[in-house]
Amino acid sequence: MKIAEFNVRCYVCWKQFLIPCLSEFSYGEFLFVNYKTRKFRYFNYFENENIEKIVTAKLNSDSTFENENNYKKRDIRLKLIAKLSDGEFEPIFSNVKCPRCKIGFHSMPNNRSGMTNIEKLTFKITNKKSMVETINELSL
Numbered sequence: 001m002k003i004a005e006f007n008v009r010c011y012v013c014w015k016q017f018l019i020p021c022l023s024e025f026s027y028g029e030f031l032f033v034n035y036k037t038r039k040f041r042y043f044n045y046f047e048n049e050n051i052e053k054i055v056t057a058k059l060n061s062d063s064t065f066e067n068e069n070n071y072k073k074r075d076i077r078l079k080l081i082a083k084l085s086d087g088e089f090e091p092i093f094s095n096v097k098c099p100r101c102k103i104g105f106h107s108m109p110n111n112r113s114g115m116t117n118i119e120k121l122t123f124k125i126t127n128k129k130s131m132v133e134t135i136n137e138l139s140l
């Protein structure tokens with residue numbers, strides 16, 4: 001998946017680093033990151049109907065999520081997707097953490113450097129299990 005990459009600067013330690021960014025019109029698409037390897041992954045709801053079904057079923061069956069607002073629910077969905085995925089990935093909510101000081105507070109991604117190729121988030125382990133089993137085991 002080709003995704004635009006931008007130069008940003010950390011507001012805390014001033015290190016410059018590259019981050020991938022989806023366009024603001026990318027409905028249903030999200031980026032995930034593994035901070036140990038600094039690898040990024042791409043996720044699209046439309047290509048992962050099975051995962052969407054699992055996450056929706058989990059949200060609907062767990063009363064602790066009942067009273068959350070829609071923004072919070074979106075974040076919970078992404079965290080659940082990360083749990084279901086292969087590898088140690090976490091959703092990127094706004095800022096990517098700096099590789100030096102590990103704080104996520106950087107400049108706006110308005111300085112494009114080029115395109116980067118990002119692999120899709122995979123769910124090999126989840127896909128081997130039944131949906132009921134997956135929902136029962138899933139927690140934040």
Ligand SMILES: [Zn+2]
Nearest residue numbers: 010013098101
């Ligand atoms: Zn920094």
